[in-house]
Amino acid sequence: MDTPVNTPALSRRGFLIAAAGTGVAFSFLTACETKEAASTAAAYEPTQWYAIDNAGIVTVNVIRAEMGQHVGTSLARILADELEAPWENVRVKHVDSDPKWGLMVTGGSWSVWQTYPLYSQAGAAGRAALIEAGATALGVDPATCTAVNGEIVSGDKKISYKDIVRKGGLTKTYTPEELGAIKLKAVADRKLIGKPVTSVDIVEKTTGAAVFGIDAKVEGMVYGRPIIPPTRNGSKANSVDDSAAKSVKGYLQSVILEDASNTVPGWVMVIAETYPAAKKAADLVKVDWTPGPTANVSEKDLQDHSTKLIAKADAGSVLPTGNTDTSAAFRSAASSIEATYTTATALHFQMEPVNALAFQKDGKWEIHTGNQWQSLVLPWLAKALAVPETDVVMRTYRLGGGFGRRLNGDYAVGAALAAKAIGKPVKMILTREDDTKFDSVRSPSVQKMRMAFDKAGAVVGMEQHVACGWPTEVMAPFFMPKGEKDVPFDPFAISGANHWYAVGAHKVRAISNDLANQTFRPGWLRSVGPGFTNWALESFIDEAAHKLKMDPVEFRVKLLTGEGANAGSAPNAVGGALRQANVVKLAAQKAGWGGQLPDGTGLGLATSFGQERDMPTWVACVARVNVDRGTGNVKVEKLTLVADAGTII
Incomplete structure (x- = not known):
């Protein structure tokens, strides 16, 4: 973060402990002080993903959100292992939004898997550059040099990364093509990957020093609590009666938000000098709304609509799973089985309610919040504020739980609009009840399963039809791949149905429940698609095994052949x-x-x-x-x- 924020004040006990520890540290450092001269040499950045400063400290830039999963430690470990950097010299910086970082998203269990090649190549590139520079400094052939724990070694000669950086002149950088050609370590030579290390942020997390979005503060800010409208979409606030709220000490005003991005339609923000005042006043403010058209839609209505959509043979998108024409298999089948599975609406209930601090500084809008997909919400913020995306910066904080809720950063828009309306920094915090009402829930689903068998009991065909609300269609349609006949589908509402079982002809159909999409803003939740598609699949596999009078384990292993596309x-x-x-x-x-x-x-x-x-x-x-x-x-x-x-x- 570039903008300073005030962290929570230390308790008296915390202050005494910290002061005592500082005294011990000062005494120790004074006794052991060295006379090493300070250096003004610039840090070396082999790639944008990290830098090595003149003290030998390696700072790894991480674009993934930290929400308790130690993603910073994982990614830094990948890079440091290839770099041959001592773990005690590694630091992590969770960076703010910037176009140079590319796609900033933390979800789908992608962070380590998809970032591994990038960070391992970056670390290996730095190691190669340091070997070259170290060889020059030592006056030896680079071929005789190896990188070992923060030093370049050639026979009985060696030089540390710190001293190489201090000598200056390190300018070697790498193109994407060069990075792709970098030779990585052999598995046997790894020292950090797969080995026990201390998480880089464990002290912050266990002492309370870690700063979460809900902790962010700036001078002169006021607090906001939104009054959530009766429908997620289409509501309009006609008037506000805040006469009762004026009795609350610290209450300032209530603002009807005008949102050109249509992210928080119908919101009224209650503003006060303190959060307790905003919380209390919001309960006293009366709003006259015109609700959206889905005000009376029930869970049953959504499920019934999914059932009707599944009955339409031409609805939805068929995934490219190979032979998707199952009609012949079912016509000629000796027997078959069919079942329907439903799942209900699921909420996130992350520990930290969503919140955001927004203000304008030096012509730029700053949004201080924990978020999982900065690249998604930035355009919404820019549209709502009527400014270019380059005039909006999202400052990064720890997340008190995400589970996919903070992939949808809609809550940041409400804080930004309130700050623009009153001309002051606004710190908005939703109560647990507000958070539940405004949650971007995982949609209820209906799934119809069918399986066909020949006379010998072999599986010759299978179908899985899944209807539910599509979060990616609503919020990120550019992220949707295309199925057969170029019909797009939401991968996060169907993944898992395209399983590894060999079932002959295999038809997987994903259907968007348009009524669900209108009633709420569908969200991504943890395992996303497999959270419900795989539950139905595995339940159905058990039913099929029971029909065939086969052991469920034996039946599964029989279908997991690893042949063809399943290899x-x-x-x-x-x-x-x-x-x-x-x-x-x-x-x-x-x-x-x-x-x-x-x-x-x-x-x-x-x-x-x-x-x-x-x-x-x-x-x-x-x-x-x-x-x-x-x-x-x-x-x-x-x-x-x-x-x-x-x-x-």
Whole structure:
């Protein structure tokens, strides 16, 4: 962050502990002080992703949001391993928005998987440049040099990264083509990847020093709490009666927000000197609204609409899964099975309610908030504020939980519009109730499953039809791939249905529930598509095994042949279905599948894979469950989980 913010004040106890620790540190440093001269040499930046300063400190620029998953540590470890940097010299900087970073998004379990090539190449490039510069400084042939733990070594000669930077003259940079050609370390030579290290931010997180969006403050700011309209879309605030709110000490005003981006239609922002005052006053303000057309739509209405859409043979998009014409397979089938599965609306309930601080400074709008997809919300902010995107900067903070909610940064628009309306910095915080009302929920879904068998019981055809609200269609249509006949589909509402099982003709149809899209703003939640598509799939696989009177594990392994398209693809998903079969067999073995169990106790297995087929992850879980036949109480006694996640960082 470039703009200073005030972090929460230390408690008296915290101050005394900190002061005592500082005294010890000062005493120790004084006793051990060295006379090394300060250097003014500029830091060396082999790529934009990191810099090495004249003290040997490596600062890694991270564009992924930190929300408890230690993504900074993971990505810095990838880079530092290739760079041969001592871990104690590595720092992480979660950068603010800037076009130079490209796509800034943290979601879908993509961060490590998709950033690995970029950061490993960047680290290796720096190592190569330092070897070249170190060889020059030592007066030796670069071919005789190796990089070892922050030093370039040639025989009995060596020079540290710090001293190389201090000598200056390091200007070597790399084109994308050169980075792609860089030779990476052999797996056996890795020192940080897959090894135990201390997370770089563990002290901040455990002492309370970490600054979250809800902690951001600037001089002269006021607080805002929105009054959420009756519908997510189409509501209009006609008038505001704040007469009762004027009795609240610190209450300032209520503002009807005018939103050209249509992100927060119908919002009224209650402004006060303190957040408690804004919170209390908002409960007293009365708003006359004209609600949107979906005010009376129920969960049942949404599910019924999905069912009707599935019944329309030409609705939706058919995914390119190979042979998608299942009609012949079902016509000639000796038997078949069919089932329908539904899931309900799911909320995020992340620990930190959404919030944002917005203000204009030196002609630029600054938005201080925790966010998972800066590249998505920046255009909304620019449109709402009627300024170019280059005049909006999103400052980065820790997230108190994301789970996909903060991929949709709609809440930042409300704070920005309020700040523009009153001409002051506005810190907006939603209450837990507000956050729930305004959540970008995962849509309810309806899924129709069909499977066809020949006379020998072999699977010859399968269909999975999924209807639900599409978050990507509503918020990021440019992110949607195309299915057959060039019909686009939302991958995050269907992924998981294009599974690794060999089922003959295979039809997967994704259908957008337009009523759901109008009723709320569908959101991404954790595993996104597989969160409900794979649940239906695995439930249906069990039903199919039961119909065939086959063991559920045996049935799954039989279908995970690893042939054809299910063989997987390089570089990430090599092995494909065979790797999934392996985790299934291993989980079953470790859980004692097929062994003797007490009365009322049973085992059940489910298996899944990464959000997309090219993601290098396969998992299987066996649940040992006991049912008390007298009371009907169900107790999960043990879960046995096996995961193949490729390279473990």
